[in-house]
Amino acid sequence: NAGVMQNPRHLVRRRGQEARLRCSPMKGHSHVYWYRQLPEEGLKFMVYLQKENIIDESGMPKERFSAEFPKEGPSILRIQQVVRGDSAAYFCASSVGQGVHTFGSGTRLTVV
């Protein structure tokens, strides 16, 4: 039973390009969460999704960021027109509810 799979592990984008981060939850998990971690800081909640629904996006910037979890396929976190301040590690977690999250290994985004 594979854990939470994130790809790519590392992503380099030039300012103004788009970044697409993918997350496949653990088998049987229907809840997906995205968190962002800046260097030397804790993880900050961005968005919570269930299949085809965004449940809570209160932590996600209103512009340039979007997330989806389609009926088939992985969850996608998309960042349009990236800026240097978007450089961070982005972690996905999945859950069956009741709080217990399993995290992936993250995608480290570097904007040059």
Add this chain to the structure above:
Amino acid sequence: GENVEQHPSTLSVQEGDSAVIKCTYSDSASNYFPWYKQELGKGPQLIIDIRSNVGEKKDQRIAVTLNKTAKHFSLHITETQPEDSAVYFCAASNSQGDDKIIFGKGTRLHILP
């Protein structure tokens, strides 16, 4: 919203000694308190968790305590070993709500030889 404070930010202990990390939370609706260990370049790994109907939980060398009245919880690691060196995060969540986890800022634990 929930706010989790964590102390200390850095902790150095001699191998074999105990380490204690303390956290406070603000939202009385929080009822689930996980602790994560993060090694360099990796994702957070759940090491122990406690729910609000329990005051203490132990798993081998790791124990957590929860004081709901004071809204604080602690992680205790006994007989520390070199492989315990990592960043530890406390967190709080309302598992009856939307389950999102609010993290503390982390404690960098160094185990000294």
